[in-house]
Amino acid sequence: MSTSAIVMMLVAMAVIWGGLALAVVSLLRHGAVEDRVEAPRRDL
Amino acid sequence: MSTTAGRAPEQSGEEGRRGAFSSRRVFILAAIGSAVGLGNIWRFPYVAYENGGGAFLLPYLVALLTAGIPFLLLDYAIGHRHRGSAPLSFARLRRGAEGLGWWQVAICFVIAVYYAAVLAWALRYTFFSLDQAWGSDPNAFFFGEFLQAGDVAVTADVVPGVLVPLAIVWLAVLVVMALGVQRGIGVVSLVFIPLLVLAFVVLVVQALLLDGAGFGLDALFRPDWGALTEASVWAAAFGQIFFSLSIGFGIMITYASYVGRREDMTGSGLVVGFSNSSFELLAGIGVFAALGFMAQSSGVAVDEVASGGIGLAFIAFPTIISEAPAGALLGVLFFGSLVIAGITSLISVIEVVISAVRDKFDTSRLTATLAVVVPTAVLSLVLFSTTSGIYVLDVVDHFVNQYGILVVALVSMLVVAWAVRALPRLSEHLNVHGRPRVGTGWRVLVSIVAPLALALVLVFGLLDDLEAPYEDYPTWLLLVFGWLMVVALPVVGFLLARVKWRAGTHLDGPPPGSDPVAPLRATAPAGGADVRPRPAAGQDEGGAR
Numbered sequence: 001m002s003t004s005a006i007v008m009m010l011v012a013m014a015v016i017w018g019g020l021a022l023a024v025v026s027l028l029r030h031g032a033v034e035d036r037v038e039a040p041r042r043d044l
Numbered sequence: 045m046s047t048t049a050g051r052a053p054e055q056s057g058e059e060g061r062r063g064a065f066s067s068r069r070v071f072i073l074a075a076i077g078s079a080v081g082l083g084n085i086w087r088f089p090y091v092a093y094e095n096g097g098g099a100f101l102l103p104y105l106v107a108l109l110t111a112g113i114p115f116l117l118l119d120y121a122i123g124h125r126h127r128g129s130a131p132l133s134f135a136r137l138r139r140g141a142e143g144l145g146w147w148q149v150a151i152c153f154v155i156a157v158y159y160a161a162v163l164a165w166a167l168r169y170t171f172f173s174l175d176q177a178w179g180s181d182p183n184a185f186f187f188g189e190f191l192q193a194g195d196v197a198v199t200a201d202v203v204p205g206v207l208v209p210l211a212i213v214w215l216a217v218l219v220v221m222a223l224g225v226q227r228g229i230g231v232v233s234l235v236f237i238p239l240l241v242l243a244f245v246v247l248v249v250q251a252l253l254l255d256g257a258g259f260g261l262d263a264l265f266r267p268d269w270g271a272l273t274e275a276s277v278w279a280a281a282f283g284q285i286f287f288s289l290s291i292g293f294g295i296m297i298t299y300a301s302y303v304g305r306r307e308d309m310t311g312s313g314l315v316v317g318f319s320n321s322s323f324e325l326l327a328g329i330g331v332f333a334a335l336g337f338m339a340q341s342s343g344v345a346v347d348e349v350a351s352g353g354i355g356l357a358f359i360a361f362p363t364i365i366s367e368a369p370a371g372a373l374l375g376v377l378f379f380g381s382l383v384i385a386g387i388t389s390l391i392s393v394i395e396v397v398i399s400a401v402r403d404k405f406d407t408s409r410l411t412a413t414l415a416v417v418v419p420t421a422v423l424s425l426v427l428f429s430t431t432s433g434i435y436v437l438d439v440v441d442h443f444v445n446q447y448g449i450l451v452v453a454l455v456s457m458l459v460v461a462w463a464v465r466a467l468p469r470l471s472e473h474l475n476v477h478g479r480p481r482v483g484t485g486w487r488v489l490v491s492i493v494a495p496l497a498l499a500l501v502l503v504f505g506l507l508d509d510l511e512a513p514y515e516d517y518p519t520w521l522l523l524v525f526g527w528l529m530v531v532a533l534p535v536v537g538f539l540l541a542r543v544k545w546r547a548g549t550h551l552d553g554p555p556p557g558s559d560p561v562a563p564l565r566a567t568a569p570a571g572g573a574d575v576r577p578r579p580a581a582g583q584d585e586g587g588a589r
Contacts, residue, residue, distance in 0.1 A: 001258045001261055001262040001265070002262055002266055004098065004265075004266055004267055005097075005098060005261065005262045005264075005265040005266040005267075006265070007098075008097070008098025008099075008101060008265045008266070008267050009098070009261060009264075009265040009329075011098075011101065012098070012101050012265070012325055013325065015101070015105060016105075016318065016321045016322050016325050017322050017325070019314075019318045019321075020315070020318035020319055020321075020322045023311065023314035023315045023317075023318050024315055026311055026314070026479065026480070027308060027311035027312065027314070027315055030308050030311055030479040
């Protein structure tokens with residue numbers, strides 16, 4: 001493979017798969033906040 | 045990932061009747077299952093290769109972030125806020141817009157009719173892979189022995205080798221759909237999507253270990269920066285994103301209506317959008333590594349073997365499978381992946397129709413499933429298990445994508461953004477539980493950027509079709525199964541919108557309790573409301589727990 005092809009493949013992996021990882025982490029963190037918000041309501 | 049796994053989300057009586065996903069995780073997997081289809085595996089790699097290779101990444105990402113994900117969020121907001129199928133959601137948005145929903149339903153019906161046929165081919169080829177039944181000439185085998193394709197004409201000569209797997213596909217769809225939203229679609233997604241990813245990762249690893257894989261990857265990723273100056277390359281990027289994400293024709297509206305009212309639809313949309321692209325990238329690596337092996341073993345350049353669509357799946361890949369070490373495994377993984385990716389997309393397309401019928405006529409799940417799936421299956425079997433099936437399929441596929449999905453998506457966006465002016469309340473809805481928050485930027489993208497991009501894709505496709513008849517098919521075939529069909533779809537849609545709704549259907553805005561912004565907006569001080577949920581408020585904005 002040429003250097004430019006390797007670089008573009010790595011960039012594609014980093015951006016797209018990295019974007020997915022960030023999206024999942026963000027959703028998980030926000031989900032955890034929602035859990036804490038909802039928990040007391042069920043007890044009331 | 046889910047905060048509500050294992051229990052049903054909050055449901056009102058109507059939602060309990062319609063069915064719902066049991067958790068956010070199930071919804072996300074179902075949405076990924078819908079988005080990841082045949083196009084991810086056999087379309088994206090070739091489109092990327094043809095349009096600048098590695099440089100295509102730039103327009104592709106721009107299309108994903110400026111049009112694909114914003115439009116996906118628009119679909120989510122419409123379905124999640126209005127809690128209905130596409131026709132019901134549009135009717136609740138504005139009574140006169142109901143026809144748009146039925147137009148989308150009509151498109152889904154047409155897609156389901158032919159999409160199942162390709163799945164049937166892939167199913168048969170999964171077994172053909174075990175002993176490489178195509179012999180030394182996969183091209184002659186596919187068109188001759190397997191499809192028995194004759195002259196371009198509509199015939200009633202049935203091909204048993206297609207009829208049987210096609211009937212099996214429809215039987216499987218019938219069972220899944222009859223089981224309902226969670227026990228059918230949800231469970232299939234929970235099992236099949238991880239299985240699909242696992243199968244494809246194994247396939248990619250096997251492909252990367254083949255001699256010549258590097259040549260294929262070099263052809264795919266070597267950037268041609270000059271391509272970025274061509275408008276057609278940008279149109280191809282936006283087209284790939286639109287066709288691939290299952291947006292604009294009712295699927296995501298329907299699925300979003302089955303999600304709990306408190307779920308984060310924005311975050312879920314980002315995960316679905318990037319998951320779809322992640323799988324496309326994985327498919328590109330696997331497909332071009334295998335094509336590199338094929339080119340090297342044939343002693344030719346990669347551009348002589350590179351192809352997409354049916355040619356890639358049923359002609360190029362069988363050749364690779366015959367020549368590669370452990371070819372049977374490669375074949376089962378490849379065609380098995382096509383079947384799994386296709387079946388999860390097919391059930392999402394059929395669900396749009398079933399959901400609309402249930403909402404409109406107040407039928408049971410089983411009745412609606414039988415009323416939709418049986419006629420669709422019969423039409424599918426009649427049209428596509430014959431010796432003329434491939435020609436009709438090719439024409440219908442081209443026209444329903446190019447002039448069905450694109451046009452209805454464009455019209456829907458313009459109506460929602462400019463006629464109904466619903467974007468402010470839809471963005472408020474997304475922001476109640478969603479992160480990151482959407483605002484003016486999203487509204488600009490949905491109302492201006494995405495419609496312009498869609499129009500660009502549409503114009504380029506139209507210019508191609510005006511320059512020469514599609515694939516040089518006879519005019520009568522293009523007129524009947526192409527132009528006439530796409531013109532009939534909105535007509536049928538707006539006629540169906542004239543049928544009365546079942547008694548008691550709430551049509552004036554979102555159903556009671558499903559607009560969490562409303563009570564907060566009503567008590568907000570002048571200058572705008574902070575619509576984020578307040579833990580201490582002691583009130584359930586969902587209203588129906």
